[in-house]
Amino acid sequence: MAKEKKRIKKRKNAVFSFLISLTSLLIKIILVLIPLALGVFMYFNSPINTEIRLNYSDSDAIRIDEDGSYLIDVRRGETSQSVGMRLERNGLITNRYFWNLLCRFESEYLKTGTYRLNLPASMLSIHRLLTSGREVLHKVTVPEGVTLLKTSRIIEEAGICSAQEFLAAARDVSIIRSYNIPNNSMEGYLFPDTYFFPSGYPGELVVRKMADNFFKKMEEISPAFRNLSITELNNIVIMASIIEREYRVADEAPLISGVFNNRIRINMALQSCATVEYIITEIQGKPHPNQILFSDLEIVNPYNTYRNRGLPPGPISAPGVVALRAAVYPDRTNYLYFRVIDTSSGRHYFSRTYDEHIRAGLLYTPNLRHRP
Numbered sequence: 001m002a003k004e005k006k007r008i009k010k011r012k013n014a015v016f017s018f019l020i021s022l023t024s025l026l027i028k029i030i031l032v033l034i035p036l037a038l039g040v041f042m043y044f045n046s047p048i049n050t051e052i053r054l055n056y057s058d059s060d061a062i063r064i065d066e067d068g069s070y071l072i073d074v075r076r077g078e079t080s081q082s083v084g085m086r087l088e089r090n091g092l093i094t095n096r097y098f099w100n101l102l103c104r105f106e107s108e109y110l111k112t113g114t115y116r117l118n119l120p121a122s123m124l125s126i127h128r129l130l131t132s133g134r135e136v137l138h139k140v141t142v143p144e145g146v147t148l149l150k151t152s153r154i155i156e157e158a159g160i161c162s163a164q165e166f167l168a169a170a171r172d173v174s175i176i177r178s179y180n181i182p183n184n185s186m187e188g189y190l191f192p193d194t195y196f197f198p199s200g201y202p203g204e205l206v207v208r209k210m211a212d213n214f215f216k217k218m219e220e221i222s223p224a225f226r227n228l229s230i231t232e233l234n235n236i237v238i239m240a241s242i243i244e245r246e247y248r249v250a251d252e253a254p255l256i257s258g259v260f261n262n263r264i265r266i267n268m269a270l271q272s273c274a275t276v277e278y279i280i281t282e283i284q285g286k287p288h289p290n291q292i293l294f295s296d297l298e299i300v301n302p303y304n305t306y307r308n309r310g311l312p313p314g315p316i317s318a319p320g321v322v323a324l325r326a327a328v329y330p331d332r333t334n335y336l337y338f339r340v341i342d343t344s345s346g347r348h349y350f351s352r353t354y355d356e357h358i359r360a361g362l363l364y365t366p367n368l369r370h371r372p
Contacts, residue, residue, distance in 0.1 A: 057292055062090050074110050082132065083110060090248045094122045102127055111135075114199040124239065130215040137196040140209070144192040144320035147282050148185055151318065155206060158197075165203035175204065179211055180230050188315025189214050192207045217321060222328050238311045240319035240327035245274030248346025250322050255350055259331035259338055268336070270305035278316040279303050 061073040070092070071273055074083060084099035093099055096293035102112070106127065113135035117126065140158035142151055148170055152163035160166075169175060170186040181189055190210035197206060218225045218233075225233060239260060247253040273292045279301045280286050289296070297304070303312040319327070338348040351357045 035203045062092070065116065071136060072115045072117055072130070074112050074115070076112045076200065078110075079110075080110050082272050087126065090161060092117070092121075093126065099123060099127070105248065106131070112200070135198040137198055139194060139196055141194045142190070142192045142318065144323070145317045146192060147317055148190070148279070149282055151190060159199050160197045160201050160206060161203045162307045166206060167203075169203035169207040172204070172207075175211075179215075182230050182234050183314045185314070186211060188241045188318060190215055190318055192318045192320050218324065221321065221325050225328070234314075235311055236324070236327045237319065238315050240323040241315035241317045242270070242272050242305075242312075243326050244273055244317050244319040244322045244323035245277070246272060247326070249324065249348075252348055253326035254329060254331040255333065255335065256348070257326040257339060259350065260337050261330045262334070262336055264310060266336075267309055269307070269309050270311070275303050275305040275312050275316055278312075282316075283345060 054357050061075070063071050065071050069162075072087075080103040081096070081100055084093065084096040084103070085098065087093045088096040102123065108131035110130045111133045113133065115129050115132075115134070116136050117129060121129075138160060140160060142154055142156060146154070146169065150167040152170070154164040155166050170190065171184065176183065176186060179186075179189065186207060189278060191214035192209065193210075193213055194208065195206075197209075225236075228236070239257065242260065243253055243257050247256050261273070262268075263270055276292055276296050276299065277289065279299055280296065281288050283301065283303065297306040300307065302308060303316065305312060333350070334352045335350040336352060337354065338350045339357065339360055341347055341349045341360070349360045352361055
């Protein structure tokens with residue numbers, strides 16, 4: 001019995017001794033592996049010191065901006081592995097396999113968009129940037145008086161979305177109806193302003209952003225505009241789009257609006273050259289004319305306000321605040337005519353009768369392109 005107890009005790013001591021030895025060995029291994037792992041991590045995570053040389057095949061996805069920073073695209077549906085390969089090819093990270101390991105253990109996924117990277121940058125900081133969602137926003141300015149087609153080109157040139165995608169959204173019946181617009185496009189309802197959008201922003205969201213801005217501006221111009229009927233508001237936008245293309249001096253916009261309203265009141269044709277320009281450039285697709293010819297005034301088209309009385313079927317441009325306010329608040333005068341008297345400043349001479357209008361033409365050099 002005593003021998004059995006000694007044997008058991010001896011066995012326990014042996015096991016205990018083995019565990020101590022194993023623990024000591026594991027501690028030694030860990031003490032070796034930790035510095036080794038840290039060294040490996042620091043090596044692969046360290047910023048690249050060599051000169052960055054962009055790979056030609058990736059030039060559209062990784063490029064140098066004007067300020068010397070790097071713009072990196074994470075494309076829709078792209079995997080972290082493909083991004084890592086591109087980063088390695090261009091010398092932004094040391095090893096794509098370590099990048100893949102990092103992406104596997106991190107809970108955050110890479111987010112689609114364009115990101116600005118300033119060097120030097122570690123692999124971990126690059127990963128955090130591409131998972132942050134802090135995309136580069138592109139500044140795009142849409143001038144007052146541009147058409148839907150010209151706006152689409154401006155949006156495309158800014159790298160926001162393609163002109164085709166933008167136009168498709170601006171002509172989408174469901175979007176148009178969601179804003180209660182009684183036209184076949186958003187022409188006139190996309191407010192000209194400076195916007196900030198990321199690359200690859202959906203055309204529908206661009207259109208909605210600009211339309212929301214339009215209605216916000218209308219609220220500022222006239223809080224009571226919400227009480228207008230769909231037709232009444234549309235007529236204001238159409239009128240404003242014509243005024244936008246006719247005025248050059250802000251204080252004359254309400255006067256021009258008054259002239260056009262007086263003509264409508266007495267059933268006189270608006271006779272706006274801007275509507276004829278719209279037919280030539282936007283409907284017929286021809287280059288912008290240097291001047292409007294008498295033959296152009298005879299073009300058979302609903303937008304020709306020389307041949308047709310009243311407002312055209314829809315807006316002809318994107319009106320800004322001055323033109324919209326003038327359309328809402330026209331000056332009450334007896335003027336029925338106006339003509340340019342100073343082509344450099346764009347000032348007009350306003351008259352009540354046709355005879356007075358003709359006499360003004362003898363005093364000032366007429367400019368048919370701006371003359372209604």
